[in-house]
Structures are given as C-alpha cells and as structure tokens.
Amino acid sequence: PSNSLILHNIYLAAPSTVSSILVKTRAELHASKGDDVTLSCTFTSSNTPTSKMTVDWSYRPQTGGPPQTFFHFSSRAFPPLDGQFTSRIQWKGSPARGDASISLVNATLNDNGTFTCSVRNPPDVHGSPTSHTVLTITPKVPSIRFSDVAVLLALILLPSAVITVFLIGRMICPRKKHSKSKAYRSPIEVTEG
Template sequence: PCTQPTAGTRGVGTFVPSRCALLGSGVCKALSLEIKASPKVQAFLGEQVSLQCSFKSSSPITESLTVDWTYRPLTGGQMESIFHYQSVPYPTTVGKFKDRISWVGNVAKGDASIAIQSPVMSDNGTFICSVKNPPDVYHNIPQTMLIVTERGNWLSGVGDRVVRERGRRARSPHAAGLERGVPGGAERGLGSPMPRCLRPVPLEKEQGPMASSCLPSGLCLTPRGAPAVPRARALVYSSLRDPC
C-alpha cells in the first residue's frame, strides 16, 4: 500500500496509510514513487555487502530529494535510522553501524543503495529504504532481510572450493563411466562400478577402509584436507590402499 510518514519522523519510524491509498490506486500511482528492493540479501562474515534500492519518481529529481535507511534487529525492537541522504550522504555516527555504512547509490539514476562494511551476525535484521522527492512523498515500503553467515569451512576449507567447481567442472570420462557402471571398469584398474553420489559419502563404504569423500562433481577429498583429486584416481588409490 502507499504510505506516508507520521509527523515529525522525517520518513523514519511508524508509517500510516496515506490519503492516496484511500482515494484509489489510480490517484496513488500518479502521486507516488515506486521503490524496489531485494526481499532477502545474504552476506558473508566480514565481507562488504550492498543493499540495493531503486526508485522511480513522477517528478524531476531536485535537491529536496531525501533517502533514509532504517534498521530493526532480527530479535525485534525499535526501528533505528542508520543513513540519511540529501544532496550528500549522512551515514550514522552512533550505534553498531557507526563508520560501517557507505553510499553507493546515484539518485540521478534512481539508485538509493548503500553498502555495509565488515558485516557481523548481529547485523541480521530488516532494512527499509525510504525515498522522498517532493511533491512525490507517497510510496510502498519494501523490506530487505539481511542474513549474515560464515562461509563454508568443512574439511579444512577444501569443500568450499570443490562446491564452487561443481557447476563448471565436468566429470572425467572414467569417473562418469564408473558412475553408470560401464563394463570393464575394474579391468582398467579403476575399481568396481560406483553409483553417483547425491551428497558427500565416505568412499570406504564402497572401496574398503579408505576414508575419502566424493561429490557429484567427480572430485574426492581426504579427511586431512589434501587437494581434491578426480574420482577415478581416488578409486585407484583406494584399491592400492594409498591415500589420495
């Protein structure tokens, strides 16, 4: 719905239904801005993340245009102002986001985006982008949920590299043949046929006591975090009881 801020909040805080919402969507569309923002953004611990916000106004951009970003923690509580823009950016100088908010937008292009430096998990919460370009002051209120997590670090960090390779590295012909159970695989010294794994599985279940793990990409890992090797080689090494 179209909304306008309550008196004295300068676009931050509580919002109530606007007059245009009561008059009908046609009137509202003629008077309001349209704001778009990503509903959910995932960030990684310590790595800069951008919160995208774009807008369209029916009026020319002037120096009266303002941009406000507000934040509510995931645990709940009051909304707090973390950024204000009017001709120049005014990032917050207090609170948890002090010295961590930067302006990456361009109002001439309808961009009101900001960036957060060194995000931490306690930053998780809801962010709201609000734009006013008088006389256009009525607009929708899109919300962005920020989720900060650690990057995957399983198997000494090798797993993250392998997962990235899954989408771009083709399996070796020998490994693919083994997964399909091609006859003659054992005679070529590649071990017995192995079904395609849908998740990392211990190789020892198929090939004896070795504790390597294979992924659908055709790469195998060792419990010590050694470099990944093609599955075909892992099967050979397993048959020789030699860690891959």
C-alpha cells in the same frame, strides 16, 4: 443546476494527476560473515529528483524492536556517527539514476535483521515510498586456500614421489657390480713363491 455546480462536479469526477513514487529492494539477501554487502534500493518517481529528495535507511534487529534510522541522504550522504554501523556504511546511490543503494562493510552476525529503504521526492507523496530487505549473515565456512594446498604438495608429496620413483628404479634396474681386472693385485696381497 447552475453551470458552476456542473463544472465543480465534473472536476471532482475527473482523474487527478497524482505524483507518486515507487521504491524497490530485494526481499531477502544472504551473505557470509566478513563480506561487504550491497543493500540495493531503486526508485521511480513522477518527478525528477531534486535537492529536496531524501533517502533514509533504517534497521530492525532479527530479535525485534523498533526500527532505528542509521543513514540519511539529502544532497549528500550522512553516514552513522555512532552505533553498530559506524564506519561500515558507504553510499553507493545515484539519485539521478533512481538508485539509493548503500554498502555494508565487514558484515557481522549481529547485522541479521530487516533493512528498510525510504525515499521521499516532494511533491511525490503517494505510492510506495519504502521497501524492506531481510539480511541473513551466516558464519564463513572454513575452506582450504589454493596456496595451502600448493605448500602441502610441495613439502610432502613432491619429495615422497621423488624418493618412490628412485627406489622403484633401483629395484627394476639394479646396479651391476664392476669386476676388477684380475691383473691388478693389492700391494699387501701375499703371493706364493
């Protein structure tokens, strides 16, 4: 065999240096209705992020259906202009630190579903460029705030306690009747003689 054929076969057998990217999100996330939720997404790339790096977030409702892209980042954030996430998405990412996170403001029960973070950083074309988070929003449990408890204590229990202590004090230590001096007589009192 010729030398060029041998070199060609060695080149094919040698491991190639493939650029790759790895995207990670939390598998599940739980929050209450009305909460602000951070959808974290981190990535590692063989190459430093450049202006060609892009981030896309998509959402598939819990009820099913195709995923819909609602957020895009390419040198700057492009939040949704319409749909259920309008004015409710904030970019929290920092590509230089491998962060592509967003924040969902004022979560609703309609936000239950799967959120997918996709990161592209050419020439990194292999690896795991997407990751999914299943978000579950539950109704907020009603709770008594400290201020409510303080008002109840101040308006009901405190006066009741003062009155109770006063009455117990009267029962234990009754007031002594002051006897009037016997020398004193009323001007309308009739005297004998």
